[in-house]
Amino acid sequence: MFAIPPASKQPIRLGFLPLNDCAPLAVAKEAGLFDRYGVDVELVRLPGWATVRDMLFFGELDAAQSIAGLAFSLTLGIGQLRRDVCVPLVLSAHGNAITLSNRIPAEMIGRGEGLAGFINHYWKENRPFTMAAAHRYSSHHLLLQSWLRQHGVQPGRDIELIFLPPPLMPGHLASGHLDGYCVGEPWNSESILSGQGWCAATSSQIASGHPEKVLVASGELAGERRQELLAMTAALLHACRLCQAPTFRDELIRILALERYTGASEASLRNSLGPTFDTGKGTVDASTFHLFHGSDVNCPTPDKASWFLAGMRAADLLPDNTTGGSLTRIYRHDLFRAASELLLPS
Numbered sequence: 001m002f003a004i005p006p007a008s009k010q011p012i013r014l015g016f017l018p019l020n021d022c023a024p025l026a027v028a029k030e031a032g033l034f035d036r037y038g039v040d041v042e043l044v045r046l047p048g049w050a051t052v053r054d055m056l057f058f059g060e061l062d063a064a065q066s067i068a069g070l071a072f073s074l075t076l077g078i079g080q081l082r083r084d085v086c087v088p089l090v091l092s093a094h095g096n097a098i099t100l101s102n103r104i105p106a107e108m109i110g111r112g113e114g115l116a117g118f119i120n121h122y123w124k125e126n127r128p129f130t131m132a133a134a135h136r137y138s139s140h141h142l143l144l145q146s147w148l149r150q151h152g153v154q155p156g157r158d159i160e161l162i163f164l165p166p167p168l169m170p171g172h173l174a175s176g177h178l179d180g181y182c183v184g185e186p187w188n189s190e191s192i193l194s195g196q197g198w199c200a201a202t203s204s205q206i207a208s209g210h211p212e213k214v215l216v217a218s219g220e221l222a223g224e225r226r227q228e229l230l231a232m233t234a235a236l237l238h239a240c241r242l243c244q245a246p247t248f249r250d251e252l253i254r255i256l257a258l259e260r261y262t263g264a265s266e267a268s269l270r271n272s273l274g275p276t277f278d279t280g281k282g283t284v285d286a287s288t289f290h291l292f293h294g295s296d297v298n299c300p301t302p303d304k305a306s307w308f309l310a311g312m313r314a315a316d317l318l319p320d321n322t323t324g325g326s327l328t329r330i331y332r333h334d335l336f337r338a339a340s341e342l343l344l345p346s
Contacts, residue, residue, distance in 0.1 A: 011040040012221065012232055015052050015064035018045060018167060018262040020185040020272065020290060021092040021213045022065050023252055026261045028239040036344065037238075039231040045260065048165030049135035056218065057081045062225075063232070065091060066216040068308045069137025069317075074216075075330050078137075078318070084219030087300045088233045088335035091213040091240065093291040095272075096140055096203035097188040098147060099280075100180040101173050106198055106281045111205075112151040119158055128160040132172070132181040135163055142311035143206050144182035173197055184212075185290070186256075186264040189271035189278075198280030204288050211297075211304040222335065233339035237298055241346065244293035249273060300331035 016022040025043060028034050034041040046052055053070050055061040074083045108114045119129050133141040148155060155161040170190040172178040191197030203210060215236060221229045242248050253269045256262050271278055277286035291297050305327040312318050
């Protein structure tokens with residue numbers, strides 16, 4: 001039987017970025033699921049992942065929708081900031097894409113196989129070919145690194161790689177400051193539908209099944225306020241189930257279009273949340289573009305943690321003396337299991 005957690009004097013401050021995959025948080029709030037599970041949650045919209053990291057470190061957030069890398073960087077003390085956090089829930093899989101400027105000819109690049117030749121023989125600008133990712137410790141960076149290496153392109157040698165908050169990327173692409181980027185939706189669709197860019201690859205094509213956003217919770221929330229965390233995790237898992245339902249998709253798009261979430265046009269949101277995805281150079285099946293629920297999408301398993309750590313090592317993001325430690329200390333299957341037992345009927 002579901003038990004409402006004891007009331008706290010303070011709401012849980014839960015951070016998020018304006019991305020399609022903030023959907024479980026938006027739905028849990030708008031559909032009244034936090035209230036239904038008896039937990040007081042205040043959503044805090046933030047501009048970028050560096051802000052999420054800093055606010056988690058200084059205790060200004062209790063939890064956040066987050067790139068998985070922040071859980072590792074904070075727990076392992078990479079970059080001098082160390083704080084105990086954990087992952088009780090994986091919120092989504094897939095959801096990202098690589099977009100290139102329309103100034104870059106798709107007929108020469110293909111799916112990426114022509115990029116090295118184009119940069120070596122046809123790039124005439126008086127600056128390096130420049131691409132962006134959302135954060136150094138983001139899956140976007142790992143996916144972009146993997147895609148570039150697969151096609152013989154080396155960041156730092158062949159291109160310049162920078163990091164920008166996701167909402168800024170379409171504007172920088174349109175102004176000519178960027179030549180491409182890897183980011184979550186709707187910020188690929190914003191460039192594609194405005195005629196400024198085209199999609200060379202989706203993240204499901206680069207790394208099928210890869211975990212994407214996670215719920216990162218502070219050590220204090222997982223300890224002193226454990227019952228509140230379990231209730232919030234259950235509400236978010238319930239929301240993930242709703243987000244995956246085709247019959248809920250129109251309502252999901254309406255919610256995400258609200259200014260307090262993404263503020264993006266319904267057309268941009270529907271481009272990757274609908275049945276097909278307009279790449280700017282044709283359409284592809286979008287049935288697996290975003291995965292919010294199903295199979296083991298939401299369970300924080302050591303395999304998912306290992307995928308991310310392996311990517312960080314391949315991208316030289318881990319110091320030589322850094323080890324993963326106990327992955328189960330960060331990816332908390334016990335908390336996920338306990339929260340799952342609280343799930344209510346839809």
